[in-house]
Amino acid sequence: MKQEIKLPEIADNVVSGFLARILVKVGDVIEKDQSIIEIETDKAATDIPAPIGGKIVDIRVHAGDEIRVGQTIMVVENDVRDVTDVKEVKGVKGVTEGKDVKVVMDAKSEAPHDLTSSRPHVLTPAYLVPASPSVRRFARELGLDINRVKGTGPGGRISNDDVKAHAKEVIQSPKSTQFAGYAEVPDFSKWGPVDYQPMSRIRTITAESTVNSWQTIPQVVQFDKADITEVEKFRLMSKTAVEKAGGKLTMTAILLKLSAMALRQFPKFNASVDMKNKQIVYKNYINIGIAVDTELGLLVPVVQDVDKKSLTELSVEINGIAERARNRKLTSEEMQGGNFTISNLGGIGGTSFTPIVYPNQVAILGVSKSGIEPVYRDGEFVPRTMLPLSLSYDHRLIDGADGARFLVWMCKVLEQPFLTWL
Ligand code: CAO
Numbered sequence: 395m396k397q398e399i400k401l402p403e404i405a406d407n408v409v410s411g412f413l414a415r416i417l418v419k420v421g422d423v424i425e426k427d428q429s430i431i432e433i434e435t436d437k438a439a440t441d442i443p444a445p446i447g448g449k450i451v452d453i454r455v456h457a458g459d460e461i462r463v464g465q466t467i468m469v470v471e472n473d474v475r476d477v478t479d480v481k482e483v484k485g486v487k488g489v490t491e492g493k494d495v496k497v498v499m500d501a502k503s504e505a506p507h508d509l510t511s512s513r514p515h516v517l518t519p520a521y522l523v524p525a526s527p528s529v530r531r532f533a534r535e536l537g538l539d540i541n542r543v544k545g546t547g548p549g550g551r552i553s554n555d556d557v558k559a560h561a562k563e564v565i566q567s568p569k570s571t572q573f574a575g576y577a578e579v580p581d582f583s584k585w586g587p588v589d590y591q592p593m594s595r596i597r598t599i600t601a602e603s604t605v606n607s608w609q610t611i612p613q614v615v616q617f618d619k620a621d622i623t624e625v626e627k628f629r630l631m632s633k634t635a636v637e638k639a640g641g642k643l644t645m646t647a648i649l650l651k652l653s654a655m656a657l658r659q660f661p662k663f664n665a666s667v668d669m670k671n672k673q674i675v676y677k678n679y680i681n682i683g684i685a686v687d688t689e690l691g692l693l694v695p696v697v698q699d700v701d702k703k704s705l706t707e708l709s710v711e712i713n714g715i716a717e718r719a720r721n722r723k724l725t726s727e728e729m730q731g732g733n734f735t736i737s738n739l740g741g742i743g744g745t746s747f748t749p750i751v752y753p754n755q756v757a758i759l760g761v762s763k764s765g766i767e768p769v770y771r772d773g774e775f776v777p778r779t780m781l782p783l784s785l786s787y788d789h790r791l792i793d794g795a796d797g798a799r800f801l802v803w804m805c806k807v808l809e810q811p812f813l814t815w816l
Pocket residue numbers: 643644645646647684685686687688692712716737738739740741742749750761762763764781
């Protein structure tokens with residue numbers, strides 16, 4: 395039995411979306427709830443899951459198309475035994491605005507699955523530039539990266555004219571850094587069996603964002619080790635109290651709190667570089683991103699106003715955002731506006747690593763695994779708990795001495811937190 399899959403309602407007042415990617419192809423056998431396409435709108439980027447399973451026999455849209463809610467995306471053929479009943483159910487808001495829609499009854503669960511379900515897809519900085527789908531498509535057609543276009547509209551909104559102005563600039567600039575396109579990879583199957591898997595949206599965005607960072611930010615990494623023996627004692631002593639409040643007191647929360655203090659002490663690290671206007675943007679708020687490892691890839695939710703929150707509040711908040719990141723429940727707002735980032739890999743292991751500065755930020759703190767080490771003090775070796783830290787920073791704004799001072803300050807305060815009282 396052939397059934398059409400239509401674009402469900404994506405969000406309130408959104409009537410169409412721009413088709414970023416098709417995640418399946420004709421002939422694929424898909425399962426119910428499997429993501430089939432990725433849609434971008436002004437408000438969000440969203441995976442659209444298949445409301446039914448089956449074999450795809452026709453795909454009626456193309457990447458780059460603007461698709462309207464209710465438009466047929468693809469046709470699926472499935473075994474009628476999987477779908478026992480197709481009923482009209484009153485009151486379910488669905489593919490056609492304001493009208494009743496067909497609801498597929500699953501033979502086993504008896505539970506109705508409306509055709510409108512869609513999972514919010516997390517946003518990363520690559521998606522956060524304000525531009526309509528048609529403007530994004532225009533930029534894409536010209537081979538331009540929308541993230542590099544300066545918007546002149548309200549709130550930096552990008553118009554077609556902005557894209558054209560950027561295109562002109564790119565064409566006229568002999569030193570243009572506009573990305574020229576990806577090189578073909580060789581046919582690896584010549585040397586052995588291979589599998590092909592489409593890149594997920596998160597993977598693609600991480601790839602694009604790190605390439606952007608790598609190409610535009612000259613990065614230096616400063617390493618140090620902090621003696622956290624006393625902090626560890628405090629952490630273990632306070633763990634239960636924080637747990638009662640719903641948080642988990644780990645080094646991430648402590649470093650979050652400490653980073654907020656460091657950013658106030660060293661405002662350059664809380665700034666952004668605006669090369670186009672040859673200015674530095676100093677921010678008077680302290681928002682810090684936390685790198686979270688999820689099954690789908692890296693996500694960086696942002697904790698806002700870190701300096702105004704207690705350690706317990708921060709521990710609870712980290713728990714919440716990490717869980718929401720792992721369950722793909724983060725909102726686009728929670729991914730925006732970070733000034734600095736912490737990437738703690740110490741829960742996994744490692745002695746050091748060099749994190750990459752996020753675009754529009756100037757520094758990121760990498761944290762590796764703490765451990766007890768012999769430290770030479772007052773004529774003898776004593777066991778101390780040492781935490782390896784690495785600070786990557788943007789050399790356009792931050793000089794080596796600044797980077798060293800920042801990290802040394804952090805290490806000193808970790809060793810003797812009372813120093814911040816002075
Ligand atoms: N050294 C030693 N142990 C550490 C540690 C460190 N630096 N950091 C955390 N730990 C311990 C914790 O205390 C905890 O121990 P227990 O299980 O005994 O309580 C354990 O490691 C696991 O910690 P956690 O992951 O649950 O909590 P967290 O607050 O330390 O970290 C989060 C939260 C979200 C940062 C982390 O889970 C995560 O996703 N890290 C990966 C970040 C990442 O991918 N970075 C790379 C980005 S760039 O490629």
